[in-house]
Amino acid sequence: MSPDSDVKTLTIDEREVSARAGQTVLDVARENEIPIPTLCHLEGLSDVGACRLCLVEIAGSPKLLPACVTTVQEGMQITTDSERLRKHRRTILEMLFAERNHVCSVCVANNHCELQSMAQSMGLTHIRLPYRNAAYDVDASHIRFTVDHNRCILCQRCIRVCAEIEGAHVWDIMNRGTNCLVITDLKDDWGASTCTSCGKCVEVCPTGALFNKARVGSPHPKKPEFLPYLNLMRNA
Amino acid sequence: MSKLKLATVWLDGCSGCHMSFLDLDEKILELAALIDLVYSPLVDAREYPDMVDIALVEGAVASEADLEKIRKVRAHTKTLVAMGDCAVTGNVPAMRNPIGVEAIMKRAYIENATTQQQLPTLGLPKLLPIVQPIHQYVKVDVFLPGCPPSAQTFHAALTALIAGTPLDIPALTRFGA
Ligand code: SF4
Ligand code: FES
Numbered sequence: 408m409s410p411d412s413d414v415k416t417l418t419i420d421e422r423e424v425s426a427r428a429g430q431t432v433l434d435v436a437r438e439n440e441i442p443i444p445t446l447c448h449l450e451g452l453s454d455v456g457a458c459r460l461c462l463v464e465i466a467g468s469p470k471l472l473p474a475c476v477t478t479v480q481e482g483m484q485i486t487t488d489s490e491r492l493r494k495h496r497r498t499i500l501e502m503l504f505a506e507r508n509h510v511c512s513v514c515v516a517n518n519h520c521e522l523q524s525m526a527q528s529m530g531l532t533h534i535r536l537p538y539r540n541a542a543y544d545v546d547a548s549h550i551r552f553t554v555d556h557n558r559c560i561l562c563q564r565c566i567r568v569c570a571e572i573e574g575a576h577v578w579d580i581m582n583r584g585t586n587c588l589v590i591t592d593l594k595d596d597w598g599a600s601t602c603t604s605c606g607k608c609v610e611v612c613p614t615g616a617l618f619n620k621a622r623v624g625s626p627h628p629k630k631p632e633f634l635p636y637l638n639l640m641r642n643a
Numbered sequence: 644m645s646k647l648k649l650a651t652v653w654l655d656g657c658s659g660c661h662m663s664f665l666d667l668d669e670k671i672l673e674l675a676a677l678i679d680l681v682y683s684p685l686v687d688a689r690e691y692p693d694m695v696d697i698a699l700v701e702g703a704v705a706s707e708a709d710l711e712k713i714r715k716v717r718a719h720t721k722t723l724v725a726m727g728d729c730a731v732t733g734n735v736p737a738m739r740n741p742i743g744v745e746a747i748m749k750r751a752y753i754e755n756a757t758t759q760q761q762l763p764t765l766g767l768p769k770l771l772p773i774v775q776p777i778h779q780y781v782k783v784d785v786f787l788p789g790c791p792p793s794a795q796t797f798h799a800a801l802t803a804l805i806a807g808t809p810l811d812i813p814a815l816t817r818f819g820a
Contacts, residue, residue: 504732511728532812533725
């Protein structure tokens with residue numbers, strides 16, 4: 408088979424798999440039921456490689472590469488699980504917990520949070536790094552929704568769903584590093600922004616950063632499963 | 644086999660972990676056959692014993708007294724267990740950290756007080772500038788997250804610790820559980 412053929416053969420964790428050209432490593436792994444942990448990836452949205460949890464080893468590359476934004480190549484040899492990867496993924500999670508204030512016990516998303524369940528599935532029982540203890544703003548100006556930046560992991564799902572699915576592009580991102588914030592319009596109050604109040608961002612937010620005020624004090628499961636269906640309908 | 648010496652310690656926490664521990668109900672009798680509770684808010688002992696086999700520590704380190712206590716506990720304990728989210732992460736007590744001690748004290752003793760509006764000077768240990776999990780000060784052997792960890796978690800963890808068998812904590816509990 409020639410290297411430019413539409414079908415690529417590669418190995419993931421020493422298993423031979425085939426893929427279509429242009430597919431991501433993550434796609435192919437999932438098709439083959441090989442688990443790779445992800446936080447910013449969401450079925451139905453484009454990928455941005457924001458969280459780095461999906462890092463994999465690729466033979467011949469000294470760098471670890473994010474599976475969600477790495478396209479398959481002929482003959483690639485991919486490792487999705489190793490001591491080194493586990494160490495990096497664990498550290499990434501610890502940094503997320505240490506950066507802002509993720510106090511699960513009093514969070515509106517407790518028991519329905521992807522960061523919380525990811526920590527558990529990665530075997531995280533404590534955070535070795537000292538917490539930063541920084542205070543971030545909470546914007547409750549919208550009549551139905553609140554953004555609590557203390558809980559934001561900057562996965563940018565809200566930005567993508569707003570731009571790609573709702574077509575409103577109200578959410579965006581500003582600043583860098585620990586000052587990084589998701590913003591509505593040009594950092595206007597959410598309630599005074601051009602938000603269409605569709606609520607898609609709340610449903611895709613993996614943590615308690617975006618929540619529906621009506622759900623405070625009751626379980627707040629998020630339901631991002633609607634995305635692939637919306638995409639299907641729009642392509643029909 | 645002589646009984647293992649168990650201690651439970653209460654730092655800056657709401658006592659919910661101790662309550663959850665008591666929720667073991669009749670299983671406590673089972674444990675009582677294997678351990679002696681030598682120090683705890685639940686018993687009379689005033690001095691921390693010379694050597695304790697297992698100490699369950701609830702709460703974060705928030706004051707100078709907490710710090711002194713946890714150092715003493717560490718020095719006289721074989722297996723130190725951080726029990727619950729306050730001990731493990733700082734949890735709710737640590738929510739004061741971005742606000743600062745001065746503002747918190749003012750709020751509690753002056754702004755919210757209707758009589759005797761003054762900061763206490765006697766009988767209260769000095770607060771540390773920030774509340775931190777135990778492992779920021781002393782070595783912790785076992786982390787048992789949860790707010791609070793459930794009685795089943797306590798049972799599984801203690802049974803394993805007493806018997807010296809492997810303990811898979813993430814299978815039992817998590818932050819906020
Ligand atoms: S608000 Fe939620 S969806 Fe948006 S970037 Fe933060 S964590 Fe992600
Ligand atoms: S899922 Fe790939 S970087 Fe977040």
